[in-house]
Amino acid sequence: xxNYVLDPVVVPWRHAPLFDEATAVVxxxxxxxGALGRIESLAVQLACIQATLSPRVDRARVVVFAADHGVxxxxxxxxxxxxxxxxxxxxxxxxxxxxxxxxxxGAELEVxxxxxxxxxxxxxxxxxxxxxxxxxxMRVSPAMTPDECARALQTGRDAADRAHGAGVQxxxxxxxxxxxxxxxxxxxxxxxAAEPVHTVGRGTGxxxxxxxxxxxxxxxxxxxxxxxxxxxxxxxxxxxxxEIAAMVGAALQGAAHGMIVVVDGYISTAAILxxxxxxxxxxxxxVFAHLGSxxxxxxxxxxxxxxxxxxxxxxxxxxxGAALAxxxxxxxxxxxxxxxxxxxxxxxxxxxx
Numbered sequence: 001x002x003n004y005v006l007d008p009v010v011v012p013w014r015h016a017p018l019f020d021e022a023t024a025v026v027x028x029x030x031x032x033x034g035a036l037g038r039i040e041s042l043a044v045q046l047a048c049i050q051a052t053l054s055p056r057v058d059r060a061r062v063v064v065f066a067a068d069h070g071v072x073x074x075x076x077x078x079x080x081x082x083x084x085x086x087x088x089x090x091x092x093x094x095x096x097x098x099x100x101x102x103x104x105x106g107a108e109l110e111v112x113x114x115x116x117x118x119x120x121x122x123x124x125x126x127x128x129x130x131x132x133x134x135x136x137x138m139r140v141s142p143a144m145t146p147d148e149c150a151r152a153l154q155t156g157r158d159a160a161d162r163a164h165g166a167g168v169q170x171x172x173x174x175x176x177x178x179x180x181x182x183x184x185x186x187x188x189x190x191x192x193a194a195e196p197v198h199t200v201g202r203g204t205g206x207x208x209x210x211x212x213x214x215x216x217x218x219x220x221x222x223x224x225x226x227x228x229x230x231x232x233x234x235x236x237x238x239x240x241x242x243e244i245a246a247m248v249g250a251a252l253q254g255a256a257h258g259m260i261v262v263v264d265g266y267i268s269t270a271a272i273l274x275x276x277x278x279x280x281x282x283x284x285x286x287v288f289a290h291l292g293s294x295x296x297x298x299x300x301x302x303x304x305x306x307x308x309x310x311x312x313x314x315x316x317x318x319x320x321g322a323a324l325a326x327x328x329x330x331x332x333x334x335x336x337x338x339x340x341x342x343x344x345x346x347x348x349x350x351x352x353x
Contacts, residue, residue: 068134069179085118156249174319
């Protein structure tokens with residue numbers, strides 16, 4: 001597979017003020033150098049994000065942004081659009097996978113209706129911030145107007161502000177929206193130059209004929225909006241989704257607050273592709289939870305030179321992979337702050353030849 005690398009970032013926090021000092025602290029722990037593998041680099045990243053040698057992840061919040069997609073009317077999903085609203089009600093009742101996983105790892109859960117094509121105003125436990133009831137069909141027109149896109153971005157920023165104000169240290173990005181793997185594929189193709197045949201997957205489990213149709217829909221949308229692909233926000237408005245725009249805003253604002261931004265699967269990674277194009281420093285705050293089974297996810301991760309923590313063949317979304325990765329993030333922070341050094345434990349270090 002072609003390597004769609006955007007920029008030579010490698011370790012985006014390498015030049016953070018605390019990088020060298022945090023690395024020295026990790027190296028001094030009672031273990032052979034590098035013996036804890038990527039948990040060590042994760043601990044250093046957490047220290048750099050929080051600007052402290054004592055990082056903490058005591059409070060985490062999953063924010064699930066929900067919205068519908070006009071392109072779903074083109075038959076790109078195995079499920080009807082009505083499922084989005086029905087799943088939001090399921091979230092509110094605590095019955096979805098992310099509800100179970102959030103409870104199991106002690107994370108808070110916030111559900112935001114940023115554009116579901118259903119009247120959810122009476123549903124308790126949901127943040128009602130609908131910009132419009134679903135996007136337009138990207139194959140025939142821009143999915144959002146510039147104003148709608150800006151409002152969705154602000155909805156995400158507002159969610160990050162709420163989390164920061166509540167003392168949340170880790171912001172886990174989740175989403176729900178029938179048709180959103182189509183939008184993610186369009187964004188990924190536009191931002192990495194990968195052909196839709198490589199970025200379009202089977203989403204909810206579509207058959208071969210519908211998969212070919214989905215590739216055609218994305219190709220047509222990209223051809224229609226070719227002029228909009230030069231800048232990230234017009235691109236987002238043309239072929240993105242309201243929930244994707246909200247995740248972009250949440251990631252940018254979370255990073256600005258010094259929060260750990262935990263990126264879930266394909267759709268949230270596509271949002272980070274956009275956020276990176278808007279402000280490349282956002283990557284310093286991003287921890288990528290897992291590699292999903294959608295083929296475009298690997299392309300998006302490769303473009304960002306991101307190394308996900310897990311590979312569990314997930315393709316659900318909702319922030320499910322981010323929640324499952326949270327214990328690793330918490331363990332890395334506690335290793336940094338609680339694990340003894342050779343000096344403090346009175347343990348002999350490695351000897352030189």
